[in-house]
Amino acid sequence: MESIIHIDGLKRHYMMGDTLVAALDDVKLDVNPGDFLMIVGSSGSGKSTLMHLLGLLDVPTAGIMEIRGQSMTGSSEAKLSWMRNKHIGFVFQQFNLLNDLNVIENIALPLVYRGVPRKIRQEKAKKLAVKLGLGKRFRHHPKELSGGQLQRIAIARALIGNPDIILADEPTGNLDSATSREIMQILYDLNDQGHTIIMVTHDPKLADMGTRKVTLLDGHIVEDVPGKRKKPEKTVEEGSGDGQRHGVGVSDLVRIGINEGLLAHQMRTFLTMLGIIIGISSVIAMSSFSLGSKQKQADQIRALGANLVKVVDKQFENERLVETRVTGSLGLSRADLNSLRNGIPDIEKAACVREIKLNVVHPLGSLSPRVLGVQGDYLEVNNLALAEGRFFDVKDWSGSTRTVIIGSTIARQIHALKEARNDSSPILGDTLLLGGNPYVIVGLLKEKAMDLDELEATSVSDPNRDLLIPLETLLTRTAHLDLRSEVDEIHLQLKNEDALTRAGKSIRSILDVTHAGVMDYDMVIPMDLLKQKQQSQHLLDILTICISSISIVVGGIGIMNIMLASVTERIREIGIRRAIGATKMDIMRQFLMESMTISITGGLFGVVLAGIVVVCVCQFIGLPVVFSLPLLCIALVASTLTGLVFGIYPAYQAANKNPVDALRSE
Ligand code: ADP
Ligand code: MG
Secondary structure, eight states: OOOSEEEEEEEEEETTTTTTEEEEEEEEEEEEEEEEEEEEOOOOSSSHHHHHHHHTOOOOOOOEEEEEEOTTTOOHHHHHHHHHHHHHEEEOOOOOOOSOOOHHHHHHHHHHHHHHHHHHHHHHHHHHHHHHTTTOOOTOOOGGGGGHHHHHHHHHHHHHHSSSEEESSTTTTEEEEEEEEHHHHHHHHHHHHTTTEEEEEEHHHHHHHEEEEEEEETEEEEEEEEEESOOOOOOSSSSSOOOOOSSOOOHHHHHHHHIIIIIIHHHHEEEEHHHHHHHHHHHHHHHHHHHHHHHHHHHHHHHHHHTTEEEOOOOOOHHHHHHHHHHHHOOOOOHHHHHHHHHHHHHEEEEEEEOOOOEETTTEEEEEEEEEEESSSSSHTOOOOOOEOOOOOHHHHHHTTOOOEEHHHHHHHHHHHHHHTTTOHHHHHTTEEETTTTEEEEEEEOOOOOOOOOOSSSSSOOOOGEEEEEHHHHHHHHHSSSOOOSEEEEEEEEEEEHHHHHHHHHHHHHHHHHTTTOEEEEEEEEHHHHHHHHHHHHHHHHHHHHHHHHHHHHHHHHHHHHHHHHHHHHHHHHHHHTTOOOOHHHHHHHHHHHHHHHHHHHHHHHHHHHHHHHHHHHHHHHHHOOOOHHHHHHHHHHHHHHHHHHHHHHHHHHHOOHHHHHHHHO
């Protein structure tokens, strides 16, 4: 009959400092199907070492080792893990169950590493639990159960993969005699069903109760004799049934990640996550504030007048002014406005403005508005609207009428003056004295909401404080310096934002001609100024990203730290998982998944926190809520990568723990 295990010349040597320890030396053994092999020997004789070699948990120093005729020499770690998972079931003295898993999950664990679907696994595990007398304690955890029950679970776990060899290292060593008998009866029953069993025992009463007794002494087999037990008639077939795909499935990885990575140590995991949470939330929140304030500024610029270009006279004085006039430029004028209008088709609306210092007095008190002479589509260009009355018309301009239109702040001032005297007459139609001459109020402007602090450096002033008169009235009916340019500013509204930059050049070339090449004007495009201003804020954005990245890196180091601690704490778990068939890769994946679960959860918390903070703060300070979707994605990818990158080293450490050492560490 072909042997199930064949070893010859097997050696396992350890170096202890300078001395060589031959834990096993030149061992030859054939295990036949149906054997119930009792291994006995004094402590330190090499029994456990032999079991670990037979179980493919350890690699011999030298010698031949075959399972079902297949040589194991030089096999890859993954192949050994697969052979172990398929052929071998371990039962240990210390039970070696995973405390975080319940009865069913512990029993089903070997099938996880075969990629057997959860439902099938659990069905099988339940059947075995019932069969081994565990009743219905499916959801209990190892801590709640007795030694006898724990060993039954361990035997069920050893059996679930239908192995042909069961290795039991002193399975009754930690049990009282009654329970020992029960456990032995289970093992005998298994042997009767045809399972091959190799068992280490210290108990002299049990030593002869196998089909064979092998005695070890100082790493050598000194005796190999038949026992009292008869061999079973039939033996189980080679190989085991279900599951071919080796390796733990993604859903199981995620489950382990959530259970072990997140739930097992919630407080410590949360503290570890803080770095990621702070990093992700700060980068998202800061960028949202930055985007929000940029959008608000742009909205305000648009509100002041969409696609606005202002041509502003430089207002030279004294020699400079004379020199300019001599060169042939008359300064900014109504004629320029006409030339630009005729020359540039992109212009939709146009107006010109001139400021004048005048004393403004209402019969009830004096006022301090900015007085502007205006002509053209002044309201439309500057996005202003009338609340009451009318705007100037052709008659006002051609006839230089003494009419005024006032901004809302001025109107409120007059209103306050009237209220103080219980005068409820309308403001419209009142007469103001401008430089001593009477002007009739023909229109009131609507209030214009604006935040001037936000808009500094974009050449915007408050239109609510303005008092408008027809430009012609200003030019013909007030005293002013003759050489001064006719108008201060020309306002042009272009068809769209794209036309802004295009028009800039045309405006220059036209004004170049009319001003005889003298640059006595500036061109101001508020939207461009705003963009320049916002450009300079990029530095701040970059700084935010840097600081947040540092926080994320610190968070990553935190994760690495906690994962390394976790690996050290969970050495036994790693050993157990390896013993029941997990490959190094499975362990690596598991620990990587755990660190990534921490970092991804941290990232999600960060996003949620940022969302809450941004919505609240923006409500409070009146910014539009703007989230950048690409940035959200980048943040989540960054947190995922953090878990991956900083998880690699701990996962590598975990995967390379020697399973034998891991199991001995008790
Ligand atoms: P048993 O199980 O029969 O009590 P072991 O197989 O555990 O014996 O150990 C056999 C010998 O090998 C002992 O002398 C032990 O000290 C030695 N040994 C086992 N593992 C190691 C190791 N990792 N490093 C050094 N020596 C070891
Ligand atoms: Mg031992």
